[in-house]
Amino acid sequence: MSRIRQLAGTLCMVMVLHSTSAIAFFAAPKAIAQTPPTTLSTSDAIQQVVAAGLMNNYADGQFHPERFMSRAELASILVKAFALDTRAAATQENLVEVQDVPASHWAFNNIQTVLKTGIMRGYRGNMFFPNQRVNRAEAFAIFAQAYGVYQFPDDTVAEILTPYPDAASVPTWARRSLATALNEGFVNIDAQGNIRPLQPVTRGDMAYALSRYLARQQQPGV
Structure with missing residues (x-):
C-alpha cells in the first residue's frame, strides 16, 4: 500500500x-x-x-x-458531524424546493443543508424521500x-x-x-x-x- x-x-x-x-x-x-x-x-x-x-x-x-x-436521519447526523451548516453554500438564503419535506418536518433544516452543500441530492420531481432506507x-x-x-x-x-x-x-x-x-x-x-x-x-x-x-x-x- x-x-x-x-x-x-x-x-x-x-x-x-x-x-x-x-x-x-x-x-x-x-x-x-x-x-x-x-x-x-x-x-x-x-x-x-x-x-x-x-x-x-x-x-x-x-x-x-x-x-x-433513513435519508433524513443520515442527513441530520452528517450536518452535525461535519458542521455542514457552517459551510458557505449552506448559508444561502434561497431554499431548495423539496416537495416531500415541508418546513414542519423535523429534519427540514438539515435536509436543506445537505442539499445546498451538495452532500446529498434529491430525486426527480423535487423529492427527497426522507424516510427511505x-x-x-x-x-x-x-x-x-x-x-x-x-x-x-x-x-x-x-x-x-x-x-x-x-x-x-x-x-x-x-x-x-x-x-x-x-x-x-x-x-x-x-x-x-x-x-x-x-x-x-x-x-x-x-x-x-x-x-x-x-x-x-x-x-x-x-
Missing part, C-alpha cells in the same frame, strides 16, 4: 491547487492509514459517538445498533463526500476495492467515494471481509464510521 500512501499525499496537493474541481472537497484528505476495520468494537464506537453528541440513544435508553437508517454503498459514499473524496485514478480505486470478496457489487457511481471511505478506515466489514454495499446501513455501521472519523480528528494520521 506504500504506492497508495504516496499517491494520497500527491492528491492532497492536487486538491489544494484545484479547489474548483467538479467534485467538492470539504475536508483535507489525510494520509493513508490501513487500520484494520475490525479493531474497534461496535459497543466502543457507540459509546464514543454518543459521548460526542453525534448520535443519541432512544427514549428507552438503548442505542439499537441493528436498526436501519439507505444502503451501505450510498451511506458511505455520502459520508466520504462530506469528508472529502480522494480523486484516485481508476486503477488505484480498483487496487483498494479488489481485496474485498464482494467488491464487484459496488455500484460504479460509488466506487471512488467508497474507496475513500475504505481507505480512511470508515467502513466496517464482516467476518468474511465483505463490504456488503447493497445491504441497508444500520445505526451501528454509522456509529463505527463516526468513531473512526473522531479518531482522525483527535489524532491526525491515525
